[in-house]
């Protein structure tokens with residue numbers, strides 16, 4: 658039997674919490690940050706749910722991690738579209754890619770075969786006496 662006792666979570670002391678928060682703030686996904694200190698992401702969530710100061714600290718670390726991840730992202734169309742970067746690189750690449758897609762779409766449109774006109778089909782006949790033509794129009798009934 659483990660000296661910690663059955664079902665008892667691994668030690669997540671102040672030192673481990675700080676290491677975890679540092680890992681989160683460095684941009685690691687929460688599961689990976691938890692793994693660096695040997696806990697499950699669920700356990701980190703549980704501590705956050707019961708310890709308001711840890712919850713607040715983790716929220717700040719998550720925000721910082723998100724910022725770090727966005728900064729590490731290469732400049733280009735993706736960053737322009739999904740992270741709102743409007744630097745010269747992102748604007749140029751997004752604009753070029755957009756132009757290329759428009760030209761490709763225009764080329765596709767001219768290359769495409771003309772569409773045949775819509776085909777007229779006969780609708781099945783309703784059984785006599787049961788179709789809507791038997792019922793008087795609503796306006797006629799109202800007058």
Ligand SMILES: [Zn+2]
Pocket residue numbers: 732733736737742743744745746747748
């Ligand atoms: Zn950019």
